[in-house]
Amino acid sequence: MEKKGVTRRQFIKYAGATAALLGLSEALVPEIARALEELASGKPPVLWIQGQNCTGCSISFLNTNFPNVAELVLDKLSVRYHPNVMAAAGDLAFGVLEETAKELAGKYVLVVEGPIPTAEGGEYCTFGLEKETAPFNGYQRRKDKPIEAWMEELVPGAAAVIALGNCASFGGIPAANASVTGTKPVQEIVKGISRDKPVINIGGCPSHPDWFIGTVLDYLVNKRVPELDKHGRPTAFFGKLIHENCERRASFDAGLFLEDWNDNNPDFKLCLFKMGCKGPVTYADCPTRRWNSGVNWCVGANAPCHGCAEPTFYKDLSPLYEPLPNVNFLGINTTAETLGWVAAGATAVGIGAHYLYKQLGKKVPEGGEG
Numbered sequence: 001m002e003k004k005g006v007t008r009r010q011f012i013k014y015a016g017a018t019a020a021l022l023g024l025s026e027a028l029v030p031e032i033a034r035a036l037e038e039l040a041s042g043k044p045p046v047l048w049i050q051g052q053n054c055t056g057c058s059i060s061f062l063n064t065n066f067p068n069v070a071e072l073v074l075d076k077l078s079v080r081y082h083p084n085v086m087a088a089a090g091d092l093a094f095g096v097l098e099e100t101a102k103e104l105a106g107k108y109v110l111v112v113e114g115p116i117p118t119a120e121g122g123e124y125c126t127f128g129l130e131k132e133t134a135p136f137n138g139y140q141r142r143k144d145k146p147i148e149a150w151m152e153e154l155v156p157g158a159a160a161v162i163a164l165g166n167c168a169s170f171g172g173i174p175a176a177n178a179s180v181t182g183t184k185p186v187q188e189i190v191k192g193i194s195r196d197k198p199v200i201n202i203g204g205c206p207s208h209p210d211w212f213i214g215t216v217l218d219y220l221v222n223k224r225v226p227e228l229d230k231h232g233r234p235t236a237f238f239g240k241l242i243h244e245n246c247e248r249r250a251s252f253d254a255g256l257f258l259e260d261w262n263d264n265n266p267d268f269k270l271c272l273f274k275m276g277c278k279g280p281v282t283y284a285d286c287p288t289r290r291w292n293s294g295v296n297w298c299v300g301a302n303a304p305c306h307g308c309a310e311p312t313f314y315k316d317l318s319p320l321y322e323p324l325p326n327v328n329f330l331g332i333n334t335t336a337e338t339l340g341w342v343a344a345g346a347t348a349v350g351i352g353a354h355y356l357y358k359q360l361g362k363k364v365p366e367g368g369e370g
């Protein structure tokens with residue numbers, strides 16, 4: 001940091017900004033500074049491998065602006081292997097994976113971006129050499145190594161495994177109905193190799209850079225896996241329903257829905273529920289954290305939330321632009337659970353009285369809705 005002209009004072013300020021960015025308490029600033037210093041001394045080692053992925057989570061991570069967390073972390077964290085950013089290639093690069101697994105067992109964090117294909121002997125995703133086979137017609141033949149074999153080699157020595165992105169965490173798009181690759185989420189593969197190995201699932205398609213960096217810092221500061229929800233996601237980032245914090249919630253409560261993309265009045269932000277918004281069943285902090293260094297988020301950009309942070313994405317939350325099925329608010333089939341709400345009852349879920357009257361076809365009584 002000194003070489004980059006960053007003073008000690010600026011560094012502590014930076015640690016404070018990082019705490020705020022990650023929604024952590026100010027009391028943790030000294031701990032964050034210490035963790036960042038540890039990062040600066042090259043600890044802990046990280047191995048970042050990719051399965052059936054589009055590299056979107058890596059791109060998302062690298063797209064952060066000032067404060068340039070990605071630069072700090074990637075520069076200072078000992079990322080020993082990352083297929084897109086490392087300078088080495090070929091057998092030299094794969095050798096690093098094998099060496100780290102042997103020499104730093106129990107110390108490295110394994111990041112897996114993308115799920116694991118298991119059909120056809122895992123041949124849908126291979127990298128590196130598994131073995132050389134007998135020459136044929138004078139040509140030396142190689143058998144490439146499936147990522148499943150890499151997992152068997154790398155998981156046992158990992159201190160923790162981070163499944164990065166919805167597909168790594170839950171299968172996502174590669175595991176949708178048309179899949180022929182026998183896709184399995186990372187956690188399923190890890191459990192088959194090392195039952196008690198901690199796996200942290202970071203949903204999102206792609207995942208937000210803060211979700212990843214915050215998880216790594218939390219792990220370094222507290223020396224333990226952060227609090228996770230029932231789907232293995234850090235509650236610090238996936239603890240709240242999108243719908244609870246959405247800026248268009250008043251429109252939802254008032255029964256004011258966009259029904260035709262051409263009808264949108266930019267001055268009046270209509271609720272996107274009928275255009276397929278999955279915010280009512282999606283847990284993530286997008287409305288408050290926002291994306292691209294806090295510039296905007298999906299609904300803010302007039303796009304319905306697709307539910308990309310959820311285990312049910314993509315298979316059970318598509319078609320993306322269709323409303324959630326079996327939701328009739330006041331219809332006989334509707335329950336709080338249908339929408340993923342915790343508390344039952346219209347009042348508890350915050351559906352406005354105006355909307356209730358509208359749905360019942362009744363006139364709002366004079367003098368109020370109560």
Ligand code: SF4
Pocket residue numbers: 242243246247248249250252270271272273277278279280299305
């Ligand atoms: S349905 Fe979507 S757009 Fe409407 S309030 Fe909920 S999260 Fe916001």
Ligand code: SF4
Pocket residue numbers: 204205242282284286297298299304305306307308309
């Ligand atoms: S708003 Fe919804 S679709 Fe957009 S990133 Fe967040 S969880 Fe994914």
